[in-house]
Amino acid sequence: MINSKEKYAQMIKTQAKNLGFDFCGIAKAEFLEDEAPKLEAWLNQNYHGQMAYLANHFDKRLDPTKLVDGAKTVVSLIYNYFPESTLPESPSDLKIAKYAYGKDYHFVIKDKLNTLLQNLQEEIGEIGGRAFVDSAPVMERQWAQKAGLGWTGKNSLLLNKKMGSFFFLAELIIDLEVAPDLPMTIDYCGTCTKCVDACPTDAIVGSGVVDGSRCISYFTIELKEQIPYEVKGKFENWIFGCDICQDVCPWNRFSKPHQEAEFLPHPDLQQMKRKDWEEITAETFNRVFQKSAVKRTKLEGLIRNIDFVKK
Structure with a gap:
């Protein structure tokens, strides 16, 4: 006989699927004991660079009960953004990360999460909780x-x-309280090092460890000052984010195009060639990236990135 915790788990997964999430998993909300020394070591190495926010709220980052009163369950969800076709088609054109092709994911997914919580409250009764999309100290x-x-x-x-x-x-x-799933304990990467070998700035410094301050995504999005000259010529035309370590990953041969209309690129973005990027105006920037994650760099930041990858 199914107990209430298992029933809730099934209910959550069904609702998540109906909202377009590809996978949904459940874990007990508890202190991430194994992660504390790893996070501390990563911060001590200054791998977060100028992303000072990553050093904030250390305890909250490791303990979900400090984020939500009485937290008992962490529901994790996966939402696909793999596009049907990659921009640009010509290798000489400038590139932005695939996640930024369409509307800013924070808005799209946060709405779905809030709907999921409301649906559960209607079905089960009073549930306290919060939705998180890369927007709070959650590991x-x-x-x-x-x-x-x-x-x-x-x-x-x-x-x-x-x-x-x-x-x-x-x-x-x-x-x-919801029945948890079993954790993933197997590393299916094996001896493959394609991502490590492909990273032009040598940002992957250990298995599962990235020096964020050497990542192209960091330089093109997070860094607010001039990009250091020592990485000149290493960006391979990336001007917002970078997908190199994902593009070479053998597991991504299983990626299938998303079904989310909000993630489709602006028609003008699909037509942009190198010359269009190099001559971008405030008007074009505001029109094409009005609801895009690319707005994070602001126009000045994007122009800085474009200038940096000029030969």
């Missing part, structure tokens, strides 16, 4: 692994056997 990859959704690849991203890594992670932390 999302660790929770997803704990919930059985995948393992941590050498590039530090969560890898899923059925769909690789081109997906967003999101969490619902709730005060309802």
Whole structure:
């Protein structure tokens, strides 16, 4: 006979699937004891660079009960963003990370998470909880692994056997006790080092450990000052984010195009050639990236990145 905790788990997974999430896993909300020394060591190495926010809220990052009163369960979800076709088609054109082709994922997925929580409240009754989409101190990859959704690849991203890594992670932390899934304990990367070998700035410094301050995504999005000259010529035309370590990953041969209309690129973005990027105006920037994650760099930041990859 199914007990209430198992019933709730089934209910959550059904609702998540109906909302378009590809996978849903459940873990008990508890202190991430194994992660504390790893996080501390990573911060002590200054691998977060100028991302000072990653050093904040150390305790909250490791303990979901400090984020949600009475938290009992962390629901981890996967949402696909792999596009049908990659921009640009010509290798000489400038590139932005695939996750930024369409509307900013924070808005798209947060709405779905809030709907999921509301639906559960209607079905089960009063549930306290919060939705998280890369927007608070939550160790999302660790929770997803704990919930059985995948393992941590050498590039530090969560890898899923059925769909690789081109997906967003999101969490619902709730005060309802739900039957947990078994954690993923096997590393299916084996001896493969394709991501490590392909990274032009040598940002992958250990298995599952990335020096964030050497990552192209960091230089093109997080860094607010001039990009250091020592990495000149190493960006391979990436001007917002970078997908190199994902593009070479053998597990991403299982990626299938997403079905989310909000993630489709702006028509003008699909037509942009190198010359269009190099001559970009405020008007074009605001029109094409009005609802895009690319707005994070602001126009000045994007122009800085474009200038940096000029030969």
